Amino acid sequence: MNLQAELVVAAEAELGEGPVWDEANNRLLWVDILKGHVHATTPDGNDRIIWRAPDTVGCIAPMADGRWLVAERDRLVAVTDWSTREELVRLPIDEDVRTNDGKLDPAGRMLVGTMAFDAEPNRGQLFSWDGEQLRILLEPVTISNGLGWSLDSQTMYYIDTPTQQVDAYDYDIGTGAIANRRTLINVDPSDGSPDGMCVDEHGDLWVALWGGRAVRHYTNAGTDQGTVAIDASNVSCCTWSNQRLWITTARIDSDQSLGDGGIWVVS
Numbered sequence: 001m002n003l004q005a006e007l008v009v010a011a012e013a014e015l016g017e018g019p020v021w022d023e024a025n026n027r028l029l030w031v032d033i034l035k036g037h038v039h040a041t042t043p044d045g046n047d048r049i050i051w052r053a054p055d056t057v058g059c060i061a062p063m064a065d066g067r068w069l070v071a072e073r074d075r076l077v078a079v080t081d082w083s084t085r086e087e088l089v090r091l092p093i094d095e096d097v098r099t100n101d102g103k104l105d106p107a108g109r110m111l112v113g114t115m116a117f118d119a120e121p122n123r124g125q126l127f128s129w130d131g132e133q134l135r136i137l138l139e140p141v142t143i144s145n146g147l148g149w150s151l152d153s154q155t156m157y158y159i160d161t162p163t164q165q166v167d168a169y170d171y172d173i174g175t176g177a178i179a180n181r182r183t184l185i186n187v188d189p190s191d192g193s194p195d196g197m198c199v200d201e202h203g204d205l206w207v208a209l210w211g212g213r214a215v216r217h218y219t220n221a222g223t224d225q226g227t228v229a230i231d232a233s234n235v236s237c238c239t240w241s242n243q244r245l246w247i248t249t250a251r252i253d254s255d256q257s258l259g260d261g262g263i264w265v266v267s
Contacts, residue, residue, distance in 0.1 A: 001217075001225065001226040002226045002227050002228075002229065003226070003227070003228045003229070003266050004228070004229050004266075005215075005228050005229065005230045005231075005245070005247055005264040005265060005266045006264065006265055006266070006267075007231070007258070007259050007262050007263075007264055008041065008043075008045050008246075008262070008263045008264060008265050009041055009045045009046075009047045009262060009263050010258050010259065010261070010262045011032075011039065011041070011047050011261055011262050011263055012251060012260075012261045012262070013030075013032040013035075013039070013248070013249070013250060013251060013261040013262070014032055014033075014034045014035055014250065014251055014252055014261065015032060015033040015034045015035075015236070015250045015251075015252055016030060016031070016032055016039075016236055016237075016248035016249055016250055016261055016262075016263070017030065017031050017032075017033050017058075017059065017100075017101065017196060017236045017237050017248055017250075018030055018031045018033075018058070018059040018060060018101060018102070018196070018237055018248070019237055019238065019239040019246045019247070019248050019263075020060055020061065020062065020239060021239060021241035021242075021246070022040070022062075023241075025040070026042070026043070027040045027041060027042045027043075028040070028041045028042075028239075028241070028246050028263065029041075029050075029060060029068075030237075030248050030263070031057045031058070031059060031060060032057075033056050033057060033058060033098075033100070034056055034252070036052060036053035036054065036055055036056050036057045036072075037049045037051065037052055037053075037057070038050055038051035038052075038053075038057060038060060038070065038082070041263050043244075047263070050082045051070065051079060051082050053070065053072045053073075054072065055072055055073040055074075055098075056072070056073045056098045056099070057070055057071065057072055057073075057099075058071040058072075058073075058098060058099030058100045058101065058102060058112060058113075058114075059071045059099065059100070059101055059102035059103070059112060061102065061103065061104045061110060062104075063078060064108060067079060067080050068082070069088070069104075069110055070085070071099040071102050071110075071112045072099070073098045073099060074090060074091050074093050074095075074097075074098070074099070075087055075088070075089065075090040075091060076088045076089050076091075076110060076112070076129060088129075089129055089134050091112075091114065091127060091134070093114055093125070094123075096116055096117050096118070096123075097114050097115065097116050097117070097123055097124070098114060098115065098116075098117060099112050099113070099114055100112075100113045100114060100115045100124070100143065100144050100145060101113055101144065101145045101146060101147065101195075101196050101237065102147065103147040103148070105128075105149060105153075105156075105171075105173070105176065106149055106153040106173060107153075107173050107174075107176070108130075108131075109128050109129065109130045109131075109176050110128070110129045110130075111126060111127065111128050111129075111137065111147055112126075112127050112129070113125070113126045113127070113141065113144020113145065113147075114126075114127070114144055115141075115142065115143045115144055119142060119143055119162075120142075121140075121142045121162070122140035122141070122142055123140065123142070124139075124140065124141040124142055124143065124144045124160075125138065125139040125140065125141065125144065126138035126139070126141060126144050126158070128176050130176065135176075137176075137178055138158070138160075138178075141160040142160055142161070142162045142163075143160060143161040143162060144160060145159040145160065145161045145194070145195050145196055146158070146159035146166070146194065146195060146196045146197035146207065146208070146237070147159075147197070148197055148198060148199040148205060149171060149199060150171075150199070150203055150220060151199075151203040153171060153173040154170065154171055154173070155168050155169065155170065155171055155220075156168070156169045156170075156171040156178055157184065157197065157199070157205060159194045159195070159196075159197060159207070161193050161194060161195060161210065162193070164186060164187045164188075164189060164193060164194065165183050165184075165185065165186055165187070165194070166183075166184045166185035166187075166194055166197070166205065166207060166218075166222075167181055167182065167183055167184060168181075168182055168183075168184040169181050169182075184205075184218075184221075184222045185205070185207070185218055185222045187207070187209070187216075191209055191212050191214070191216070192209030192210055192211040192212020192213070192214065192235070193209065193210045193211055193212070194207050194208070194209065194210075195207075195208040195209065195210040195235065195236050195237060196208045196236055196237025196238065196248070197237070197238070198237075198238050198239045198240055199220075200240050201240070203220045204217060204218060204219055204220060204225065205217070205218045205219075205220065206218075206228075206238050206240070206245065208235040208236055208237050208238050208247065208248075209235055210234050210235060210236060210250075211233065211234060211253075212235065213229065213230050213231070213232065213233060213235065214227045214228060214229055214230060214235060215227070215228040215230065215235060215238050215245070215247060216228075228245065228247070228266055230247060230249065230259070230264050231257070231259045232249040232254070232257070232259040232260045232261075232262060232264065233249075233253070233254035233255060233257075233260055234249055234250040234251075234252070234253060234254050234260070235247060235248075235249050236248045236249060236250050243267070244265050244266065244267050245265065245266040246263065246264075246265055247263070247264040247265065247266070248263060248264075249261055249262055249263075249264065
């Protein structure tokens with residue numbers, strides 16, 4: 001089934017990414033990576049910046065104690081009421097490398113990827129942090145991007161954008177270890193490049209296509225189920241909440257039309 005997204009707010013984000021639904025406050029939280037901003041967008045289109053990081057911010061995630069975990073350029077911090085921050089762990093990365101996409105796994109570990117600012121090949125990694133131990137799950141990668149898990153938590157889905165693939169790994173939810181990499185989806189470059197993604201309540205994958213003006217819907221077997229068309233050049237990520245698909249986009253490397261850098265939704 002093919003769908004059409006609607007623009008909720010023309011946020012003019014330089015690099016909108018990492019949408020997460022804030023259930024307690026009935027709003028979408030998302031990041032503008034290069035500006036280091038965390039935004040809050042309400043369903044009626046009211047948008048405001050609620051956090052300014054000292055540098056870039058790759059992604060955010062809710063913590064069990066009510067705080068929010070924020071991946072700044074080279075570290076993970078815990079933010080209380082979007083007013084105070086506590087450093088949790090620093091990532092062993094170079095100054096020309098930054099955090100990018102990341103998510104909590106079903107057990108509550110934070111997985112966060114990195115990439116060089118100039119996207120130099122093989123400078124990135126995928127880290128896992130369980131609250132005590134930081135470890136590297138994958139290296140080298142180039143643009144560590146979309147993450148997701150199967151409904152039974154036994155499979156992790158992962159995107160390193162320049163590979164044009166969505167890969168699957170066996171996932172040990174008890175230890176956070178990965179094994180048995182295989183390619184689940186190949187994306188034709190003419191359709192764009194796979195960026196962020198999410199997994200819906202049925203276990204299907206929704207993959208944002210940078211340069212493709214779309215989000216592509218796949219089954220967990222990798223079968224194409226249709227496209228969500230978006231009037232923005234660079235589609236970066238998406239998330240489902242309350243039967244709505246929320247979509248982030250970016251103004252960089254675009255013609256900077258009204259929808260580029262905006263927040264889009266499919267109801």
